[in-house]
Amino acid sequence: MAIKSLGEYNFPSRSAAENYGDDQLVSVWFQDTLWFAAPVMFRAPRAMTWAEFKDQLFVPFAEEDPDYDPAAGRTWTLHGKPFEPQDGQSLADLGVRHKDVIGTRVAA
Amino acid sequence: MTLAPEKKSKKTKKLSMKARYEALTRGLDWEPSYVAKDEMFPHLDYEGIKIHDWAAWEDPFRLTIDSYCKYQAEKDKRLYAVLDGFAQGQGHLSLTDASYLNAMKVFIQGVTPLEYGAHRHFAYLARHFAGPGPRFAALCQSIDEIRHMQTEIHTLSNYNKYYSGMHNWPENFDRVWYLSVPKSFFEDALSCGPFEFLIAVGFSFEYLLTNLLFVPFMSGASFNGDLPTMTFGFSAQSDESRHMTLGLEAIKFLLEQDEANVEIVQGWIDKWFWRSYRVTALVAQMLDYMLPRKVMSWKESFELYFEEQMLGGLFEDLAFYGIKPPRHVEDAIKEKELLSHQVYWTLYQFSFAAGFTTTAPTDEHLDWLSQAYPDTFDKYYRPLWEKEKKNIENGGRHFARGLPQLCQVCQVPMLFTEPGEPSVLAQHESEFEGEIYHTCSNGCQWIFDREPEKYRQAWLPVHQILQGNCGGPTVPDVLEWYGLQDGDAGEYIGSRDHKNWVAWQGEAAADTAAPTEKAGA
Numbered sequence: 001m002a003i004k005s006l007g008e009y010n011f012p013s014r015s016a017a018e019n020y021g022d023d024q025l026v027s028v029w030f031q032d033t034l035w036f037a038a039p040v041m042f043r044a045p046r047a048m049t050w051a052e053f054k055d056q057l058f059v060p061f062a063e064e065d066p067d068y069d070p071a072a073g074r075t076w077t078l079h080g081k082p083f084e085p086q087d088g089q090s091l092a093d094l095g096v097r098h099k100d101v102i103g104t105r106v107a108a
Numbered sequence: 109m110t111l112a113p114e115k116k117s118k119k120t121k122k123l124s125m126k127a128r129y130e131a132l133t134r135g136l137d138w139e140p141s142y143v144a145k146d147e148m149f150p151h152l153d154y155e156g157i158k159i160h161d162w163a164a165w166e167d168p169f170r171l172t173i174d175s176y177c178k179y180q181a182e183k184d185k186r187l188y189a190v191l192d193g194f195a196q197g198q199g200h201l202s203l204t205d206a207s208y209l210n211a212m213k214v215f216i217q218g219v220t221p222l223e224y225g226a227h228r229h230f231a232y233l234a235r236h237f238a239g240p241g242p243r244f245a246a247l248c249q250s251i252d253e254i255r256h257m258q259t260e261i262h263t264l265s266n267y268n269k270y271y272s273g274m275h276n277w278p279e280n281f282d283r284v285w286y287l288s289v290p291k292s293f294f295e296d297a298l299s300c301g302p303f304e305f306l307i308a309v310g311f312s313f314e315y316l317l318t319n320l321l322f323v324p325f326m327s328g329a330s331f332n333g334d335l336p337t338m339t340f341g342f343s344a345q346s347d348e349s350r351h352m353t354l355g356l357e358a359i360k361f362l363l364e365q366d367e368a369n370v371e372i373v374q375g376w377i378d379k380w381f382w383r384s385y386r387v388t389a390l391v392a393q394m395l396d397y398m399l400p401r402k403v404m405s406w407k408e409s410f411e412l413y414f415e416e417q418m419l420g421g422l423f424e425d426l427a428f429y430g431i432k433p434p435r436h437v438e439d440a441i442k443e444k445e446l447l448s449h450q451v452y453w454t455l456y457q458f459s460f461a462a463g464f465t466t467t468a469p470t471d472e473h474l475d476w477l478s479q480a481y482p483d484t485f486d487k488y489y490r491p492l493w494e495k496e497k498k499n500i501e502n503g504g505r506h507f508a509r510g511l512p513q514l515c516q517v518c519q520v521p522m523l524f525t526e527p528g529e530p531s532v533l534a535q536h537e538s539e540f541e542g543e544i545y546h547t548c549s550n551g552c553q554w555i556f557d558r559e560p561e562k563y564r565q566a567w568l569p570v571h572q573i574l575q576g577n578c579g580g581p582t583v584p585d586v587l588e589w590y591g592l593q594d595g596d597a598g599e600y601i602g603s604r605d606h607k608n609w610v611a612w613q614g615e616a617a618a619d620t621a622a623p624t625e626k627a628g629a
Binding site for chain 1: 151154155156301450453454457458488492495498499502504506507508509510511512513514521522523531532533535537543544545546559561562564565566567568570571572574575
């Protein structure tokens, strides 16, 4: 449904990718715990490798949970499907887009 | 020349209330002759609403400006007498606890600015409606709203002398993350046309949900020794009931004017019910967690003020016009067992960046919650608080080390769960012109997909912080930009308010104890 308006109504997104330079917004959604009340959002370079993403952004956030086990294997999902990121791949290589949400849980 | 004394029979008769009202409102209206009527009222067509007879608007109150002012002045006198007495008698010391004021901090930061917004837009309606009846009603409401803003400021300013979190609320409202929830809600309404605003605020906010929004704060005040806020509540109550009556008159007027209006109005009810309902999330946590002495649970409040009064009463009447209960209302009903717990758990872990403090519920409080929410609390939320208790014993305190993903529409962190699945956080994704947008619920996604051009512009606090527009990249940078000071945010136990409270209560106890000891000596 088009917006009903007195004049032309077309304004840009305030969160568009170009506002973040070489970086993008990426959220991580903990699917097996309610300890974190909502998914966490990071700003991460598109060229950042998966290993860097985990070590520099994911782990420091996740280890605030007293039950966080760094040794536990984790499964990951992207766009609702399981995916198996490799440490050396960049976020861009992995197909992680601006504002994408990466799901995670401890592997069964 | 002598002037004969005026004969008694010539004395002007006093007009009846009804005739005075007619003379002072409708009698002052005129037909424009220099310009066409649609040039004088240029905003009435574009929303698609058709009005055939503006005179059909029934004003149930027949107020005139002089009677309005007289009545309001009397109420103000009573309120300000209470405020003075409370300030002089150090009344703040008889609150149940300083932590009670966290509820009032949320109120002045998040609700008071909405009164000002309502004042602005009702003034706009008072200019733009083509009938004198609704124009005058909108004018009175516009004056009410600015009075409410002023009286709320005066009511709470006494606390601002002694407690944190209330010193910078207008700037907080424009900048702080959780306040973007009420702010974006109201700006959404302010940027609507006159008829949509009437349904958004006049009907959905002021009628459908007003008791849910307003009564909990005022009852909370009365239960917790906050005489000024309670008195303010009484002072505003007669205005609120007038606003409710006008909201109902407005919707009936639109529905009776043209059959084609029904579908448009239904769409607005669907949208604005959900928008308003999401704002009540802040009230839900206040009732169940922030009040030291509880009034009723959110669930009970929702059942009484919404399910019984609105779904059971109002919507049965509106069915006559072909109006159905709001879309997604079933999702709201399913959420009543979860909402307050999810929201407070979020505020608890993000209060390091808020204009209020939070603390973990005591065992007694946890038992009250278990009793009030027998089907959900022990299963989903008590384990989190028990885990947090151990965490605190081990020297931790759960503060998230990052920023939450936000809903593009309501701007609440994505903390809600899928209907019927209390352990599955909801993630809804829409795509518009190549960019993806996330929403927290079926309701918010439906609203986004209906008008994506509107919501893609959202100023989302987390996205803006990460873009570097909020003072800098670190938490202290952002807090400084928010205009928050030491003592405003964080954990309540050990906070400035808490330490002062304990010290002042000790002094007060010593003062009262001293004469007794002497008498006994």
